[in-house]
Amino acid sequence: MGNLVCKGIVKKYKDKVVLNGVDLTIEEGKIYGLIGRNGVGKTTLLSIMTAQNPANEGTVQYDGEQVWENRKALDHLCFSRELNALTTLGPNTQKIKEYFKIASIYYPNWDQAYAEELMKQFGIDQKKRISKLSKGMLSMVTITIGLASKADITILDEPVAGLDVVAREDFYRMLIEEHANSGRTFIVSTHIIEEAADVFEEVIFLKDGNVLLKENTVDLLDRARHVTGVAEDVDLVTEGLHKYHEEKMGRSKGVTVLLEEGQSLKENAQVTVQPLSLQNLFVALCGREE
């Protein structure tokens, strides 16, 4: 196993710059959550990391080796993409078992028995055509491909989209079990942040075509504060700190801050200081600017 290192990734679609010099290191053995708003370039970044799309600039290396057109490096990577039942071409024309057959050709560590076991757990008949599956079932196939690939770095793009809460719980359990058993690295992109927060060892926030932050989830939440109170008091308490998000309601004010090492909030009994959930922190950091 090794690290996946992206340096200076730039991706443009005509004049639109989607990724603007992304530097990112994915360390082995961790579960990452990739979080960003719609259209921020999450899937594009993941595609470039796995050589599925070419970047305009920059390099991606796995364990020191270039990923692009390099089978040796690609053998360690799996990017299980969201399937779309609406298209009439591609995997949709196949039965699930045929799709798995192709996966077994290309993933050197493919575990067919595990794939079958997962399908059984999800209650899906492998003889079904992909085009006949519901959105939730498509997610289950995506998850199965990712987990059964047994790739050292496995990337799951929106794996829980369309899954009900029970199935989502099942997925997180399977992910943690597999991670504990194999020590593989997982990158999971999702919009359902709150319930996944405990699963992610590290989170990556993507904003404006770049990585806003990449940090251990517990450490990040530990230094995030939401300060509310009368505007003057809040300003006093947060003086000298970078304020990420401000909400004003009459004389009251709410501010989100991320405390850097050595920083602290000034004492003031008139303000309320609360910790933030990952979702609220994401909204504060990546939400619309007021």
Place this chain on the structure above:
Amino acid sequence: MSGFSRTMKYSFHQAWQRTLVSLGVSVVYSLYFMLMDDTLSLKEFIQDFGTYLLFVSVLFMTIYGLVSAAVNVPEQISFGCVRLHAALSLSLSNIFTMGFVMLILVGYYAVMPQFSINDNLMLFLHGFEGMLAVTGLTAFLSVLVMKFGRYAYIGCIIVLALCSGFFAGFMSKMGNDFLATANLEFIFAVASAAILIIGNIALAVYSKYIEVKA
């Protein structure tokens, strides 16, 4: 397993499926003509079946080749296949299909007591050249399909239909004897090989720009 072996395995998997479809369609097509034409003798029917199989499989290789460009190549890349190999699999699967069809034809004529394989040597030769040319042409047209999407499909199909029409017209006017001259055989063989090589080079060069989409 090496990367190329995986591509071979994938192409082989695609090829036997295509051969089965081609064979099935040819059987239906031949039976339809036999039932429609009272004057057709069994011997003529047996002879014609081979021609139909060749025609249908060449047609299917072209269609499947173009569909593969938009479907199978990105699919392989999404599974971590090297682009050059994924692009090459387009031609490989056609070449395997060609091999399967040829084997079926050889077997078919070998078990028919009325015919010797020598009687059908020209059929095999033209079929072989046609398949080579189609494989190369498909690889070349695939670049257009991948670059311009559905509009290129329509364009390619119109071009292929026009080419087939012109060729059929040319053949009916000049007659099969025209093809029997040694020089033309040589020109056809070289042209087929050239199309195969140029088409595959074009596809290999273009493959680095392919983007896998959801």
